[in-house]
Amino acid sequence: MIKRRKTKVVKIGKVKIGGNFPVLVQSMTNTKTSNVKATVRQIKELEKAGCEIIRVGVPDLESAKSLDRIRKQIKIPLVADIHFSAELALESIARGVDKLRINPGNFPKSGLAEIAALCKRKRIPIRIGINSGSLEKDILGGHKKVTAEMMVKSAIRNIRLMEKLEFYDLIVSLKAPDVFRTIRAYEMLSKKVDYPLHLGVTEAGGEFSGTVKSAIALGFLLQRGIGDTIRVSLTGEPAKEVKAGWEILKCLGLRERGAKIVSCPTCARTSIDVIGLSKKIEKLTGEIKKPVNIAIMGCLVNGLGEGREADLAIVGSGQIVLIMKNGKIIRRVKRKDAFGAFEKELRTFL
Ligand code: SF4
Numbered sequence: 001m002i003k004r005r006k007t008k009v010v011k012i013g014k015v016k017i018g019g020n021f022p023v024l025v026q027s028m029t030n031t032k033t034s035n036v037k038a039t040v041r042q043i044k045e046l047e048k049a050g051c052e053i054i055r056v057g058v059p060d061l062e063s064a065k066s067l068d069r070i071r072k073q074i075k076i077p078l079v080a081d082i083h084f085s086a087e088l089a090l091e092s093i094a095r096g097v098d099k100l101r102i103n104p105g106n107f108p109k110s111g112l113a114e115i116a117a118l119c120k121r122k123r124i125p126i127r128i129g130i131n132s133g134s135l136e137k138d139i140l141g142g143h144k145k146v147t148a149e150m151m152v153k154s155a156i157r158n159i160r161l162m163e164k165l166e167f168y169d170l171i172v173s174l175k176a177p178d179v180f181r182t183i184r185a186y187e188m189l190s191k192k193v194d195y196p197l198h199l200g201v202t203e204a205g206g207e208f209s210g211t212v213k214s215a216i217a218l219g220f221l222l223q224r225g226i227g228d229t230i231r232v233s234l235t236g237e238p239a240k241e242v243k244a245g246w247e248i249l250k251c252l253g254l255r256e257r258g259a260k261i262v263s264c265p266t267c268a269r270t271s272i273d274v275i276g277l278s279k280k281i282e283k284l285t286g287e288i289k290k291p292v293n294i295a296i297m298g299c300l301v302n303g304l305g306e307g308r309e310a311d312l313a314i315v316g317s318g319q320i321v322l323i324m325k326n327g328k329i330i331r332r333v334k335r336k337d338a339f340g341a342f343e344k345e346l347r348t349f350l
Contacts, residue, residue, distance in 0.1 A: 002252060005225040007196040010125045010169050012053060013077030013098030017171070017228045018196035023254050024052040025245035026198070026231040027238045028081070033063035033070070040073045042238065047076055048287060049242040050257055053229060055079040055101060064091035071096055079127070083134075086111025093118050099171075101127040104158040105134035116167040125169035128158045130185075131202055132176040148184035151176065155189055170195045171229070175202035179217045186221050196228035203233060210234040211244045215251075222252050259285035262306050263296035270298030271316035272335055280339055281314075290350055295324075312349060314342045325349070 007018040017024055027046050031038040033056045043054050058064050058080045071078045079099040080092035083106050092100060093115070100119065119126055132146040139150050139157075151174045162170055172195050174185040182201050190197060201217045204210035214232040221227050232244040249255040263278045264270075278296050285294070295310035297303035300317050307313035313324035321338040323331040325345055333341045 002223060002254060003225050005190055005194075007194050007228055008168075010171055010196050011123065012079070012125055015052065015077055021228070023222065023227055023249055024229045025050055025242055025249065026053040026055065026079075026229050027051045027241045027245070028055040028057070028231065028233075030238060033057055034060070034066050036066050036069045036073075039066070039070055043070070043074045043076070046238055046242055047074065049239045050246050050289075051076060051238075051242045053077050053079060053099075055081050055231075057081045058088050058092055059083075061088065061091060064088050064095060067092055067095035067097050071098075081129075083107065086115060089115050090118065093122060093124060097124065099125050099127060101129045103129050103131060103134055104154055105131065105136050109161070112161065113165055116162060116165040119169070120167055123169070125171060126162070126167070127171040127173060127198060128155060128162070129198075130154050130158075130172070130174045132181065133202070146176070146181075148174075148176070148181045148188060151181070151185045152188045152192070156192060159193060159195065171198050172196075173198040173200060175200045175233075177201060177203045179213060179220075182217045183220050186226055187224070190226045197226060198229045198231070199227040200231040200233055203235075205235060207234055207236040207240055210236070211240075214244065215248050218248055219252060222248070222254060256291040258288040258290070259292050259294050261285075261294045261296065262310065264298050264302060264306075266298050269301060271318055272298060272314070272321055272338060274298045274316070277314060277339060277342075281342065284343060284346065288350060292346070292349060312342065312345055314338055 009016055009019040029039050029042050031042050033039055054076050077098035079101055080097040081101045082089045083103050086108050130151050135146050139154050155172050176182045199218050201214045204213045218230050230245050232241045234241050246257055266274045293310045295306040295313035297306050297315045303315035307315050307324040308327040315322040320332050322329050323341050331341055
């Protein structure tokens with residue numbers, strides 16, 4: 001069992017992070033925020049996929065002015081992602097966002113006092129989002145490569161700045177596009193402050209490589225108890241980020257949601273279409289919230305063993321297929337009837 005690092009509790013809209021609260025899955029929209037209809041549609045899709053906090057980019061005033069209409073139509077907390085402009089931050093606060101993310105590498109320090117005062121009054125937390133691609137120039141000091149140490153230096157500097165303004169509702173992230181800098185930066189910062197940490201590998205890549213990279217970095221940190229919210233950044237559909245985030249948390253036993261599937265890789269012994277069945281069952285269970293352990297096994301070598309540990313299992317056994325429920329064989333069906341029989345049992349289980 002993972003022992004979580006004790007962090008300060010921060011409230012974001014209706015949800016709480018840090019302390020003993022669950023590690024939450026975040027994502028970010030890729031619609032134009034000023035297109036309220038498209039943005040709300042995407043957020044609702046992400047909510048359905050399990051997104052628990054949503055961030056939207058606020059590149060202009062029109063986007064900032066759209067935030068109240070977006071927020072009214074969604075259930076999860078809305079985070080405004082602000083770069084370069086105090087004016088956009090102030091407008092986002094006025095429009096009732098649940099949290100601000102500012103990037104200290106490009107945010108005007110002169111606007112911080114007013115923003116901190118307003119956020120404090122309205123109980124809006126702020127994420128100090130350090131990104132290796134936009135670190136403050138004086139910390140970079142002419143070096144080409146940003147180190148984890150530089151990122152931590154920036155984080156500490158900006159945390160202290162906010163603390164001087166008597167603002168403590170902070171969340172911090174230290175994102176780099178590679179595994180080692182990400183891990184090192186979060187590990188170092190977690191020893192220095194107790195603010196909740198939002199984990200992510202920035203610009204992680206496409207669906208496959210980005211998921212693997214994020215799973216290694218985030219998995220390593222979470223396994224050591226570091227991290228209070230996560231985002232898997234993918235060059236792809238945001239819903240896939242949410243799916244990947246949940247999969248990481250489920251693998252580590254930190255959260256439960258929907259299907260946890262064990263399926264064999266298939267081999268010369270395979271007597272059922274494990275690959276086809278896996279795809280169909282994954283689709284079938286994609287939106288289920290109730291936790292259910294499923295095994296899809298090609299033969300009896302490991303099939304009965306995995307079936308015994310699953311809530312529901314489908315196991316090839318020569319010409320027939322075994323359907324198992326709560327560890328026991330409950331039906332023997334023909335191959336062509338296997339999916340239908342499994343689907344029927346799944347419905348009774350949920
Ligand atoms: Fe092969 Fe059977 Fe193992 Fe599947 S469970 S990989 S079919 S031996």
